[in-house]
Amino acid sequence: MFDRRFFQTKLGQASIASVAAMCLFVALSSQMQVSQAYAAEITCESVELA
Secondary structure, eight states: OOOHHHHTSHHHHHHHHHHHHHHHHHHHHTTOOOOOOGGGOOOOOOOOOO
């Protein structure tokens, strides 16, 4: 699959950097606590026209 020669090329180093960035993104995004969006809680009054 991948050998040592591949990871010594620029493409191999770029793939290592890409995988590391994705792992870091997943680790950081799993620590975020997302609160509820207040824009979704719009209350509106309905009025009937005669």
